[in-house]
Amino acid sequence: MKIQAAVTREKGREFSIEEVDLATPRDDEVIVRVVASGVCHTDLIVRDQYYPVPLPIVLGHEGSGVVERVGAQVRHVSPGDHVVLSYYFCGECRNCIVGARSYCLRLFACNFGGSRLDGSTTLSRGPEKLHSNFFSQSSWATRALVNARNVVKVRKDVPLELFGPLGCGVQTGAGAVLNSLEARPGSAIAVFGTGGVGLSAVMAAGIAGCLTIIAVDVNESRLALARDLGATHTLNPVTDDVVAGIQEITGGGAHYSIETTARPEVFRQAVDSLGLRGVCGLIGAAPMGTEATFDMNNILFGRTVRGIVSGDSIAETFIPQLIEFYLQGRFPLDKLVRYYNFDEVNEAARASERGEVVKAILRMPS
Structure with missing residues (x-):
């Protein structure tokens, strides 16, 4: 599938919007049409190589969108569901087993490795391999191929474009x-x-x-x-x-x-x-x-x-809880937000770094 994505090619350089190829989902994966994705401090420090994440890569890890396709083993979401994307965890280590998922022993490989755990990537550009799977999302793109563990189903009567940041920065604080x-x-x-x-x-x-x-x-x-x-x-x-x-x-x-x-x-x-x-x-x-x-x-x-x-969060319960707080007027997340079109990703990044905006959110083209 051809999609548009913001590619990080060199340390500290601007993001470039490019047409790239998205792989077919495996049995435990989901394709999400991304509606919006937040700009997080973590995206920017990874661009600047604070952490040794492989380049080129597609970043973005505060995505929200609509499920388009699910793998054969996915049961908790279906095409048409509204979802927020969160962090990835292995589900098998001693910390995951006791519910401490944000301290997964494979946390770095799951979220910062630039590939699936088996080393394969979900994005390419012709013969060029692009690193992907950032937080098992790489949601600075019009579509995201994510592991089912990342996907949190949310109610449909809320402004979906607002809630991507719940998946990382907001649930962390x-x-x-x-x-x-x-x-x-x-x-x-x-x-x-x-x-x-x-x-x-x-x-x-x-x-x-x-x-x-x-x-x-x-x-x-x-x-x-x-x-x-x-x-x-x-x-x-x-x-x-x-x-x-x-x-x-x-x-x-x-x-x-x-x-x-x-x-x-x-x-x-x-x-x-x-x-x-x-x-x-x-x-x-x-x-x-x-x-x-x-x-x-x-x-x-x-x-x-x-x-x-990640705020010690179990995302599938905590994110819906935060949405309920928002609807009750107790968590006015919209006061933090400024929206940017996807092709304004570099402007959004600069405004975030200068402190001109608290939480920038990229809106994807329809």
Whole structure:
């Protein structure tokens, strides 16, 4: 099948829209007509080779669309179903078996390997092999060939083009609060970084019943949006002593903090702003080899640091739950979004990097 896809050919270079060939689905795969796909920080750092992902490749891992064709073994979706695409997992390792799918022991191979697990690819351009299967999606394309495990069926009476980001960035931020940290009603939380992940955490903190929600960023327009979405306080490191400010606001330190920026100095602040027995969730994806330092005594007195991948989400239940929160008016995801046509992918990427847009979403041509 001939489709249009945004191809990443060289490190740091612009994406090129090209006509490519999509393979026939196997028994456990699904072809989805992509309606829209989010632009995520992970797409951009992979383009820049923070992680050793093979090139050329088609990125995109926040897709939403309509099922067109299913393999013989696929039972949970049928042609015509509306779906959101999420991360891939092997389903067989010790972590997958106990439900910790986002910590699959084959996580990198499943999502960043650039091919199926057997080494085959789903995309080509004539005789040229294109790496694909990014998060088993490569959804910056008009069609995506995905493993059935990625596919989450959603209701048809919701704006499908809005919900692709639920598959990665949004469920990561919201899940960090609701699933990973299990934030308690009446607690205090500080969110460092107010991009799509951080603002999803802010909204989820309101759902969890956090009494004090502190957003930290250098971008004043983002801080204003955070207040609109439920932050009770905001701090700007340019003008504020963030750690002292959080300690004062909370009367001794936050119960929880979330670090989304991937900056070691911010990570340190997120830990230092905790109260005794507080928990810091690390989400920000830094370049391989990045190190951070802490005062060991600060950790000794009951504080915890834990990494969080995909918000500890079971996508087929958590994504529909977030959609219900949206319909109830408790999770206004549409306030984060700006849409771009597919051929504006490079403009969308630049706007995301400059902080001009919180969550860019690419709309695919009909």
